[in-house]
Amino acid sequence: MEDLLVFKNISKSFNKINVLIDCSLRVKTGDLIHIKGTNGSGKSTLLKILSGLLESDNGLIEFHKDVNIGALIENPEFAEYSTIKENLVFLAKLKNNYNSTKIENLCNIFNLDFNDNKFIKNFSVGMKQKLGIIQAIMEDQNLIFLDEPTRGLDDSSINAFEDYINQLISNKKCAVIIASHDMIDGLKYSHYYTLKNGILNEVQD
Amino acid sequence: MDMCFNRLLLKNFRIRVMYIVAILITIFFVYINSNAGAIGYLIDSNSKLIIFANLFMILLFNRMRIYLEISKYSIVRIGNEEFTKNILKSELFFYINFVIFIYIICALFLGIENYFVYLVQVIITISVLALTEILYIRAIYLKHSLMLTLIISYVLLIVHNYWIEPIIFKLLGF
Numbered sequence: 001m002e003d004l005l006v007f008k009n010i011s012k013s014f015n016k017i018n019v020l021i022d023c024s025l026r027v028k029t030g031d032l033i034h035i036k037g038t039n040g041s042g043k044s045t046l047l048k049i050l051s052g053l054l055e056s057d058n059g060l061i062e063f064h065k066d067v068n069i070g071a072l073i074e075n076p077e078f079a080e081y082s083t084i085k086e087n088l089v090f091l092a093k094l095k096n097n098y099n100s101t102k103i104e105n106l107c108n109i110f111n112l113d114f115n116d117n118k119f120i121k122n123f124s125v126g127m128k129q130k131l132g133i134i135q136a137i138m139e140d141q142n143l144i145f146l147d148e149p150t151r152g153l154d155d156s157s158i159n160a161f162e163d164y165i166n167q168l169i170s171n172k173k174c175a176v177i178i179a180s181h182d183m184i185d186g187l188k189y190s191h192y193y194t195l196k197n198g199i200l201n202e203v204q205d
Numbered sequence: 206m207d208m209c210f211n212r213l214l215l216k217n218f219r220i221r222v223m224y225i226v227a228i229l230i231t232i233f234f235v236y237i238n239s240n241a242g243a244i245g246y247l248i249d250s251n252s253k254l255i256i257f258a259n260l261f262m263i264l265l266f267n268r269m270r271i272y273l274e275i276s277k278y279s280i281v282r283i284g285n286e287e288f289t290k291n292i293l294k295s296e297l298f299f300y301i302n303f304v305i306f307i308y309i310i311c312a313l314f315l316g317i318e319n320y321f322v323y324l325v326q327v328i329i330t331i332s333v334l335a336l337t338e339i340l341y342i343r344a345i346y347l348k349h350s351l352m353l354t355l356i357i358s359y360v361l362l363i364v365h366n367y368w369i370e371p372i373i374f375k376l377l378g379f
Contacts, residue, residue, distance in 0.1 A: 081217040
């Protein structure tokens with residue numbers, strides 16, 4: 001299996017408080033990694049750094065040359081006065097990856113209407129969360145970061161999410177890192193990590 | 206891609222309303238000052254400054270708010286630098302159109318006495334708007350103080366109105 005991401009000794013502090021201390025990890029194609037940590041443990045910070053939304057204080061991050069990142073980090077944010085279609089088409093067109101059939105299928109899986117005329121500002125937290133998940137996987141991204149992905153989702157949506165991610169991983173074409181405070185039981189993780197006091201540790205089965 | 210950003214922005218109801226209000230206010234001021242004559246003096250300096258500064262700030266803040274809404278997932282896709290570059294292109298495109306449109310309205314109401322004066326004024330205004338734009342984008346994405354940027358922008362508009370424009374016009378012999 002190819003390395004999609006390798007990061008070594010990533011550290012980050014805010015106002016002299018160390019949030020991440022020398023975190024290292026190797027992610028290969030086909031990995032489904034769970035990073036468990038309490039609120040404020042630095043999970044989102046780590047994913048933000050890996051997604052390019054934040055710079056680390058030090059450390060090394062190496063991506064595979066063909067990496068295509070999808071990410072859902074913290075609260076999903078969309079253009080509030082636009083519809084599902086307008087938002088997803090806009091994002092997909094940024095890298096000319098627009099595939100309407102694929103996006104419509106994903107909307108169906110997560111019980112959203114792709115052609116719904118409602119603005120995003122009228123959506124519930126759960127609906128926005130589902131949309132956040134869809135945008136992270138709709139372009140066949142091969143490295144996916146999901147931060148608390150089941151927040152606000154109902155049971156049927158959680159099941160749909162688990163089934164989709166398990167199927168995605170079984171194809172061995174991508175890797176997924178999920179950061180959450182709880183285990184999402186239906187997912188077939190390949191590696192478990194904990195993030196506590198800024199230190200990332202692998203947990204053996 | 207800049208067109209892509211602009212299309213999304215123009216779908217925003219508030220932006221559309223503000224765009225129309227900005228144009229209506231401009232037409233109104235042009236109308237009540239239509240006795241002033243030449244295009245460069247169609248509104249007295251103070252009111253022109255206030256209108257342009259405020260309309261510009263309101264439009265800009267709202268457009269920036271939308272950019273912030275769409276920034277997270279866009280940056281993940283195309284990276285921070287590319288995103289900022291595209292916002293700059295999009296904003297310049299928008300304001301160039303905005304300024305040219307307003308000047309066309311002015312010209313329609315008042316007639317153009319001197320095409321060269323008209324052209325110079327459009328170029329100066331666009332340059333000042335573009336400079337202010339860059340300051341704002343730097344403030345938002347490089348975490349500079351927004352308040353400081355706001356003050357700098359107003360100072361820039363005052364300097365533009367009271368010194369830059371008159372000096373350039375004087376140099377050009379108008």
